[in-house]
Amino acid sequence: MPTLEYQKDDFFFMRQAIQEAKRAMEIDEVPIGAVIVKADEVIARAHNLRETLQDATAHAELLAIRKACEVLGTWRLEGCTLYVTLEPCPMCAGAVILSRVDRLVFGAKDPKGGACGSLMNLPADERFNHRPKIAAGIMADECGNILKKFFQDKRMNKKA
Amino acid sequence: MPTLEYQKDDFFFMRQAIQEAKRAMEIDEVPIGAVIVKADEVIARAHNLRETLQDATAHAELLAIRKACEVLGTWRLEGCTLYVTLEPCPMCAGAVILSRVDRLVFGAKDPKGGACGSLMNLPADERFNHRPKIAAGIMADECGNILKKFFQDKRMNKKA
Numbered sequence: 001m002p003t004l005e006y007q008k009d010d011f012f013f014m015r016q017a018i019q020e021a022k023r024a025m026e027i028d029e030v031p032i033g034a035v036i037v038k039a040d041e042v043i044a045r046a047h048n049l050r051e052t053l054q055d056a057t058a059h060a061e062l063l064a065i066r067k068a069c070e071v072l073g074t075w076r077l078e079g080c081t082l083y084v085t086l087e088p089c090p091m092c093a094g095a096v097i098l099s100r101v102d103r104l105v106f107g108a109k110d111p112k113g114g115a116c117g118s119l120m121n122l123p124a125d126e127r128f129n130h131r132p133k134i135a136a137g138i139m140a141d142e143c144g145n146i147l148k149k150f151f152q153d154k155r156m157n158k159k160a
Numbered sequence: 161m162p163t164l165e166y167q168k169d170d171f172f173f174m175r176q177a178i179q180e181a182k183r184a185m186e187i188d189e190v191p192i193g194a195v196i197v198k199a200d201e202v203i204a205r206a207h208n209l210r211e212t213l214q215d216a217t218a219h220a221e222l223l224a225i226r227k228a229c230e231v232l233g234t235w236r237l238e239g240c241t242l243y244v245t246l247e248p249c250p251m252c253a254g255a256v257i258l259s260r261v262d263r264l265v266f267g268a269k270d271p272k273g274g275a276c277g278s279l280m281n282l283p284a285d286e287r288f289n290h291r292p293k294i295a296a297g298i299m300a301d302e303c304g305n306i307l308k309k310f311f312q313d314k315r316m317n318k319k320a
Binding site: 050051053054055056057058059062065066069070073074075076077089090091092093094095097098099100112113115119120122125127128 | 210211213214215216217218219222225226229230233234235236237249250251252253254255257258259260272273275279280282285287288
């Protein structure tokens, strides 16, 4: 399983990822948010937009990675840390590896679909040519509760 | 390993994916091409554009999936087949699963990075809520030779 080696500013930046998750909630998207940080600065922020864009690839992490590439003018996100409220799926974990992000910090685990320690651990797979460091479980309750509330409200509305 | 159950038109559509790979070669991108077909019609075509766009996620399959979502106006690519010249990586295999593509047909295997039978087999993983059918190895030599030639030329130019 991933380590729990937090750094000083991880809570500060995860709070910003949580803000992004809340923005997704406001527009009725599954509330997952991400930010990418380089040299102590947020260079990209995004939230899940699958329904809004009707794009299967519009997960928070993938959108944040695309924005960060655009901002830096390179596909190599060396020196960057990606913060995301939920453990990335295989698509997003693969994008983290391909973009050479230094560190991946995530909040809640995803036992059903997570590819960074739950179902598998792609970023730790030594067969790939880049292995980002992982820190898992930071502010996990807060990140997870946003998701729980979203799905509870969905069920309530269905019943009503 | 994936099955080899080809359908009548698989060669026809893989040839179009190969055309896309050649377009990538012309602009000095690693030559990988993809097309997405629904009801016998190509609805999206794309080739690797990582260097051109400086976007780590700009693999042929991901670009084709995004285009197909846009064309159909939905993130659900049910009834669609994705043809790609090289075995998808974890990011692209993940996107194939998320977009609910019916069938994935690929040409050459990728022993170093392939996530559809080589290093792992994500689309066959029963823990995900969608499992596309896979047909592997169609026109594999032609698909692989385009890549071999590209990297041979790169090495030659380095030496010259």
